[in-house]
Amino acid sequence: MTIQGNGQFDLNDGKERETDYWYKFYFYDKKKDEIIFTWTRPAGQNTTTFAFVSIKKGLDLRQWKDINDDLGFFENKKIKKHFEETILKKIKENLDNNQSMGQGAAHNSTLPKRRGDVLL
Secondary structure (H helix, E strand, O other): OOOOOOOOOOOEEOOOOOOOEEEEEEEEEEOOOEOOOOOOOOEOOOOOEEEEEEEEEEEOOOOOOOOOOOOOOOHHHHHHHHHHHHHHHHHHHHHHHHHHHOOOOOOEOOOOOOOOEEOO
């Protein structure tokens, strides 16, 4: 990733420090040339909160737009639907496959109204 005039940087998935509560993930959609920022955190013994936090066009790291805050109603709805279809659906399928093979815990998935959080 680049910041115009300031060099190149990596967007690393994971925790910044071992004691961090949030685990960060970045997804890049080549077709739309967009970076999607998400995080997870524990929300109980068998539940994880998965948050769709922000999105940005292109590879320049400026001008992130926060989901549910910086976008209009219809644009926000369209972006969240695309996120559900391209990323969240695959995560759910993976969890279901792991569960059926006895490798993972059951998951509860909903789309709460605030800041794109999803419980898995």
